[in-house]
Amino acid sequence: MPRGTLTVDILPEEEQKLESLAERLRRPSSQLVHEAIAGYLEIQQWQIEETRKAISEADAGDFATEEEIRHLNERFTGR
Template sequence: MSVMSLRLPDEMADTLAILAKATGRSKSFLAIDALREYLAREAWQISEIQRAVEEADAGDFATEGEVTAVMEKWTNNVR
């Protein structure tokens, strides 16, 4: 396992300490858990964007009829 040092704003450090005490977890555990969730979400988003760009580059777009059908579905539900 790697070791990493970082500077936290005081308010974040205080909140982390309070949460660690309240949950019975270490500050390291909570920081790793938060970072794990953030990295997974960001990696998923980047992957989806890259996939969408590849589809667009391949000319894989919705037809005008498909777009119209979706727009009608949602505008009819609003009324």
């Protein structure tokens, strides 16, 4: 897949941390930035999808019953 170029302004402290981490990991800083962006995008996409699912369930009236909530409460609190 072809790659594009993105220019980002970062604080000097962030750049120093990035370079230090890249050196310790013996990997290029560009690779760390690429992985960070990919991970961020994956998390954001997951959150959006899960939110959409939850809204659809709520719109459909798909809520836990009182008994299900009581059972979960007992399970996690021991009461």
